[in-house]
Amino acid sequence: MRPFAYVDERDVAGAAAAVHAAPGAMFLAGGTTLVDLMRQGVLAPDLLVDVHRLPLGDIELDDRRARIGACVRNAQLAEHPELRARWPVVGEALLSGMSPQLRNMSTVAGNILQRTRCSYYRDGHSPCNKRVPGSGCAAIGGHDRDHAILGAGPRCIAVFPSDLATALAILDAIVYTRRGDGGARRLPFDGFHLAPGDTPERETILDHGELVTHLELPTLAIARCSHYFKVGDRSSYSFALASAAVALDLERGIVRDARIALGGVATRPWRCPDAEQALRGKPAELSSFRAAADVALAGAVAGRHNGFKIDLARHVLVRALTELAARPR
Ligand SMILES: Cc1cc2nc3c(=O)[nH]c(=O)nc-3n(C[C@H](O)[C@H](O)[C@H](O)COP(=O)(O)OP(=O)(O)OC[C@H]3O[C@@H](n4cnc5c(N)ncnc54)[C@H](O)[C@@H]3O)c2cc1C
Ligand code: SF4
Numbered sequence: 001m002r003p004f005a006y007v008d009e010r011d012v013a014g015a016a017a018a019v020h021a022a023p024g025a026m027f028l029a030g031g032t033t034l035v036d037l038m039r040q041g042v043l044a045p046d047l048l049v050d051v052h053r054l055p056l057g058d059i060e061l062d063d064r065r066a067r068i069g070a071c072v073r074n075a076q077l078a079e080h081p082e083l084r085a086r087w088p089v090v091g092e093a094l095l096s097g098m099s100p101q102l103r104n105m106s107t108v109a110g111n112i113l114q115r116t117r118c119s120y121y122r123d124g125h126s127p128c129n130k131r132v133p134g135s136g137c138a139a140i141g142g143h144d145r146d147h148a149i150l151g152a153g154p155r156c157i158a159v160f161p162s163d164l165a166t167a168l169a170i171l172d173a174i175v176y177t178r179r180g181d182g183g184a185r186r187l188p189f190d191g192f193h194l195a196p197g198d199t200p201e202r203e204t205i206l207d208h209g210e211l212v213t214h215l216e217l218p219t220l221a222i223a224r225c226s227h228y229f230k231v232g233d234r235s236s237y238s239f240a241l242a243s244a245a246v247a248l249d250l251e252r253g254i255v256r257d258a259r260i261a262l263g264g265v266a267t268r269p270w271r272c273p274d275a276e277q278a279l280r281g282k283p284a285e286l287s288s289f290r291a292a293a294d295v296a297l298a299g300a301v302a303g304r305h306n307g308f309k310i311d312l313a314r315h316v317l318v319r320a321l322t323e324l325a326a327r328p329r
Contacts, residue, residue: 004038005047009054012178012213018049020180020209027051027211029071030106033114041124042115042131052107056213059083066217070109074098074164077108087217089226089245093167096230099237109212112165112175112192113204116158117146117239129155130200144303146241149310150266156200157303159264160193166263167228167245169271174216180209189215193268203268222249222257225329229320230263231312240264242313244320248284250329255279255288260296260321265313272296275317289321290314 006028009015019025025047028034037043056069061082068077077083078094094103120126120138127136139147139157147157173189193204206212217223226247232238243263249256258279260272275296282288293314300310 002041002044002046004045006050007047008050012054012056012211013182015049015051015054016178016180016209016211017182018047018209019211022047023208025049025209029110030073032102032106033110037115037122040122042122051211061086064219068108068215068217070107070212070214072108073104074106074108074111075100075103077164078103085224086219087167087171087223087226089167089170089223089228089247090164090217092228093163093230093243093245096228096243097163097232097237097239108164108215111162112168112215113206113212114162115203117161118158119143119146121158130158130196133199133201139303141304143305145305146239147303147306148265148267149297149300149302149306149313150262150270151195152267152301153196153198153200155198156196156267158196158200158267160203160266160268161239161264162269163228163230163240163243163263165189165193165269166240166243166261167226168215168217169261169269170226170245170247170259171217171223172220174218175212176214176216177206178211178213179207180211184213185210189269190271196267220247222247222259225249225324225327226259227320227324227327229316229323231316232264242309242316244313244317246317246320246324248321248324250284250325253284255282255284258292258321260292260317262296262313262317265300265309274298279321284321284325286318286322289318289325292321293317 026045028048056071126138230243247259275292
């Protein structure tokens, strides 16, 4: 590991300014992604600005919304009783992955800003446009079993791995930030993560030194009837091969409204508006769910070893919708 400086910040504006002022600086929260990548030589910041003791560790709730501090631990979010009642998909997504120790250590902001698990990115030496822009992509034509079938581009096919982000994609979430120059932004979650395009090294619309301070979940009636279902190589402590975050508004067995996002299969959190539209007005039954899943996967493109994900994602989505529709309400 290369030498680096470390600052323990207690002030929000100070933390953003410190990273903004140093091109090689990064924020450190729980460290469960960042420290791994530093050990592997994938990331080499020369300054770490520790943000995990900033006054951003609270969850505030009222009738209109939940306001979640960036440094709230993933365990704290997963176990919050009122959040579980009003936005069940959030807790279910968080409990579907990570060990309890990791959930206790890691933060909400770190979760939505975690890096891909692409093994070529993480090995530190293969050609990888995300790690070394312009160096190529070893996964294209290589071992792409875990890679994306939706949203991939000619420069990068890596999956964005966060379960929480997949859940947030159906909840109209808002990300609040403090910029290094003192400004602040309110960023809709839809559009926060970028497609790889020509710059796969840039994964979000955040600028250097822009600190995430809060997430906001507006109160949505449909969110009370939401669910997360995930399939990985193991049933616990494993990233998604395919997952689905779903919400349904049903009236006498007919779908009035639906929300659908897929995880584990796309380069960013993947909302499926066409599949949602395909469900509206249809009976909440298997044939409608299968038809919506066909629409959700219509644009999927398989590589050499990940074609199985197309069928898997279809089944995962149908199962998520079926389980949710069967819940007592
Ligand atoms: C063994 C293992 C299994 C895992 N399994 C899963 C799983 O199944 N599902 C899943 O979704 N995740 C999984 N994860 C990933 C885990 O969710 C992330 O590592 C964790 O959420 C990152 O949070 P952190 O606070 O530790 O972030 P850090 O590692 O501290 O930071 C991550 C990134 O976020 C940036 N950052 C942190 N806070 C801020 C902020 N406030 N503003 C701006 N930038 C910030 C950092 O600079 C860094 O780039 C797993 C991780 C491990 C190690
Ligand atoms: S898929 Fe993306 S992260 Fe993986 S090797 Fe290719 S460019 Fe790098």
